[in-house]
Amino acid sequence: MKDICVDETLIEYKSEVKYLGITLDKKLLWNRHVALTTNKKITQVTTRNTFDKLQRLACVCITGAMRTCLTKALKVILDLTPLHIVVEVVVYAEIYRVTRVGAEGNEIAFQRT
Helix, strand or coil: CCCCCEEEEEECCCCCEEEEEEEECCCCCCCCHHHHHHHHHHHHHHHHHHHHHHHHHHHHHCCCCCCCCCCCHHHHHHHCCHHHHHHHHHHHHHHHHHHHHHHHHCCCCCCCC
């Protein structure tokens, strides 16, 4: 395939590109996009399962409950928010803080306010 030249600017040929969040290959097939999206979702589910296991272990240790006790029951007794939601809130707060500091001071400060 030949490279394209627009206004004396050489545009090189690539076998796949990402446009508006969608990965397209040279035959305009969705295979690569589906594979990337699936891998991302698998990683998210694995991370969430890890957080759930960690929180369950903490609940059992705090309450002294038997290992057969339901996780949902332990969370209700302790009035806990699921750990993955707590982490998500903290991440969004940090993103907001870094963005706000960067917009106001023209430089990003990584110090807690």
